[in-house]
Amino acid sequence: MRPDSDLFEVFFQSCPLGCAIADLDGKLRAVNPAACRIWDRSSKELVGRHVNDFTIEEDHDVSPRMFTALRNGKLKVAEFEKHYRRPKGQLVRIKATASLIHDLDGNPSGFIGILQDITELKKREEERTLLTMAIEQAAEAVVITDDRGIINYVNPAFEAVTGYTREEVIGRNPRILHSGKHGVEFYRNMWDVLTAGNIWRGVIVNKRKDGSLFEEEAVISPVRDPYGQVTHYVAVKHDISNVRQLEDQLVRAQKLDAIGKLAGGVAHDFNNMLTAILNHAQFVRDGLPGGSEAVEDIDAILNAARSSSDLTRQLLTLSRDQEVRLNIVNINDVIQGMHHMLDRMTGERIQLRLALSLDACMVKADTAQVQQIVTNLMLNARDAMPEGGEIAIETARLRLDSLDEMAFVEPPDPLLKDMIMIGIRDTGAGMDAATASKIFEPFFTTKEQSKGTGLGLPTVMAIVKRHGGNMAVHSMPGKGTLIRVFFPEVSEEDEVKEGDAASDLDSVRGHETILVVEDDTAARRVISRFLTDLGYKVIEAEGGAAAIQKVLYHKDEIDLLFTDVIMPDFDGKTLADQVKGMLPDIRIIFSTGYPASYLDEAGIKPESGIMIIQKPFDRAEVGQVIRSALDA
Numbered sequence: 348m349r350p351d352s353d354l355f356e357v358f359f360q361s362c363p364l365g366c367a368i369a370d371l372d373g374k375l376r377a378v379n380p381a382a383c384r385i386w387d388r389s390s391k392e393l394v395g396r397h398v399n400d401f402t403i404e405e406d407h408d409v410s411p412r413m414f415t416a417l418r419n420g421k422l423k424v425a426e427f428e429k430h431y432r433r434p435k436g437q438l439v440r441i442k443a444t445a446s447l448i449h450d451l452d453g454n455p456s457g458f459i460g461i462l463q464d465i466t467e468l469k470k471r472e473e474e475r476t477l478l479t480m481a482i483e484q485a486a487e488a489v490v491i492t493d494d495r496g497i498i499n500y501v502n503p504a505f506e507a508v509t510g511y512t513r514e515e516v517i518g519r520n521p522r523i524l525h526s527g528k529h530g531v532e533f534y535r536n537m538w539d540v541l542t543a544g545n546i547w548r549g550v551i552v553n554k555r556k557d558g559s560l561f562e563e564e565a566v567i568s569p570v571r572d573p574y575g576q577v578t579h580y581v582a583v584k585h586d587i588s589n590v591r592q593l594e595d596q597l598v599r600a601q602k603l604d605a606i607g608k609l610a611g612g613v614a615h616d617f618n619n620m621l622t623a624i625l626n627h628a629q630f631v632r633d634g635l636p637g638g639s640e641a642v643e644d645i646d647a648i649l650n651a652a653r654s655s656s657d658l659t660r661q662l663l664t665l666s667r668d669q670e671v672r673l674n675i676v677n678i679n680d681v682i683q684g685m686h687h688m689l690d691r692m693t694g695e696r697i698q699l700r701l702a703l704s705l706d707a708c709m710v711k712a713d714t715a716q717v718q719q720i721v722t723n724l725m726l727n728a729r730d731a732m733p734e735g736g737e738i739a740i741e742t743a744r745l746r747l748d749s750l751d752e753m754a755f756v757e758p759p760d761p762l763l764k765d766m767i768m769i770g771i772r773d774t775g776a777g778m779d780a781a782t783a784s785k786i787f788e789p790f791f792t793t794k795e796q797s798k799g800t801g802l803g804l805p806t807v808m809a810i811v812k813r814h815g816g817n818m819a820v821h822s823m824p825g826k827g828t829l830i831r832v833f834f835p836e837v838s839e840e841d842e843v844k845e846g847d848a849a850s851d852l853d854s855v856r857g858h859e860t861i862l863v864v865e866d867d868t869a870a871r872r873v874i875s876r877f878l879t880d881l882g883y884k885v886i887e888a889e890g891g892a893a894a895i896q897k898v899l900y901h902k903d904e905i906d907l908l909f910t911d912v913i914m915p916d917f918d919g920k921t922l923a924d925q926v927k928g929m930l931p932d933i934r935i936i937f938s939t940g941y942p943a944s945y946l947d948e949a950g951i952k953p954e955s956g957i958m959i960i961q962k963p964f965d966r967a968e969v970g971q972v973i974r975s976a977l978d979a
Contacts, residue, residue, distance in 0.1 A: 365462030510556035618940030618962035623869035696735030710834040731775030741770040855970025859906035877966035891917020
């Protein structure tokens with residue numbers, strides 16, 4: 348054999364890549380040891396076999412197609428991949444490079460192929476592809492930097508959270524996200540942990556491209572090469588801004604709940620005192636001769652007590668469920684009565700201007716809640732003008748069908764026509780349309796985190812809807828904001844009719860026997876007195892235990908139980924249940940200074956033979972409720 352033949356044989360047998368020679372039909376004529384290892388077969392098992400004998404069926408057309416292309420001269424070298432099956436059933440993926448062999452006369456005599464087992468390589472490539480896809484589609488932001496902290500990679504979640512595109516940050520330092528909320532020591536400690544080869548975990552406040560801040564939990568890990576050297580850092584970060592916001596909202600809600608319960612307790616005691624003040628003042632007024640100079644003073648006391656009652660009810664808006672008391676009121680009078688308070692609320696840098704309608708603006712509404720609406724809108728307008736400006740409060744009588752272009756928050760009721768409008772206009776920063784569309788969403792606020800709860804406007808909207816009204820917003824950046832509130836208009840005659848009915852004491856007189864149970868002495872005495880004045884026989888008890896004794900002594904006399912809800916020994920519900928057991932036909936009225944939510948918790952609900960009256964009340968109001976209960 349010639350020396351070059353010897354050299355070829357040495358190369359063929361020692362080549363680390365698989366080498367195989369096949370005839371023109373595809374049958375193997377020679378294989379080297381590396382090819383035997385790839386196929387996991389001996390040369391005796393391979394030589395004389397067609398390559399498709401151990402090719403999986405799906406790849407049977409690959410080799411013949413490549414061989415045909417080589418024979419036809421369409422390819423000089425054919426590169427292809429295919430799968431072979433080893434004797435024990437394992438699949439092996441082969442990358443092959445084949446070319447045509449010619450004899451000494453230049454005629455095609457077969458094929459030679461170089462084979463490489465790429466099974467593990469493909470597996471790693473697939474794993475890398477899967478990993479890349481997972482990182483690209485992960486909900487968490489992923490950032491990879493080199494060992495100097497220069498950004499090499501960010502995923503789409505990073506772009507979504509920060510507002511920066513991949514092209515804008517690759518090659519830059521992550522300090523472009525610094526918010527200024529952390530000092531130099533914070534970042535120094537982070538790098539001390541990382542350069543020591545450890546994992547850093549913590550919460551970072553960062554800044555988006557638009558300047559807004561966000562909070563994220565981050566885990567930053569070193570990436571080592573096969574020799575253990577740190578070459579990169581990978582950070583996985585989770586935006587927790589919404590979680591923090593929800594936590595803060597929960598804390599605020601808990602505070603409001605606690606304040607509401609405190610307010611309810613204070614209001615209960617205050618309402619007992621107001622009941623006594625209102626009715627004793629009325630007793631004095633009733634006893635004065637006509638034309639007495641003291642009548643004016645007593646009327647002032649009565650008006651102050653009624654205003655105090657409204658103030659108490661505003662305090663109860665902090666509770667979860669405030670009872671709505673609808674009366675016919677002139678919106679102009681309500682706002683005029685608030686003028687002094689609103690003027691102090693705005694401060695020296697803001698001018699308050701009232702532009703109230705010359706016509707009476709009569710609505711059926713809860714005065715305290717109307718005051719709450721105006722107060723909330725005023726506070727929002729004030730906060731929109733930190734450098735000062737002007738707030739105008741306007742009222743008007745309007746026809747709803749003349750306001751087609753108005754941006755109502757809710758679709759207008761086509762049956763409502765005549766409306767009373769309250770408008771709060773400021774000269775502040777204004778809002779774009781996207782922001783204005785969200786201001787009635789609970790917890791949405793444009794104020795700083797410590798300055799707004801996002802509950803003011805949703806509360807206003809809830810009150811307005813409860814009154815059958817609507818709202819409209821008009822605002823433009825730099826042009827200020829106008830928020831309009833609309834209530835259905837009512838006639839002034841309705842107010843007169845209600846007033847006449849409330850003052851008609853003759854219709855509420857009676858002769859029945861009433862058991863009055865009230866632990867507050869002043870309230871109990873005034874209730875007993877005006878019931879006596881109305882002709883009723885009154886039996887007093889200062890608590891639940893005493894009331895049971897009275898029932899036992901006067902079992903056949905008592906027609907109605909008038910009891911407070913919260914008392915030191917018995918609660919009103921327990922007392923009522925026991926009395927009902929002894930007197931099945933008795934009528935029951937619960938009186939309370941607490942809001943309706945407390946009655947629900949106590950299991951007290953209006954039903955047949957049971958009524959509820961809120962303190963403070965006057966004798967006409969109590970007389971009407973008692974007659975309704977007894978006559979039912």
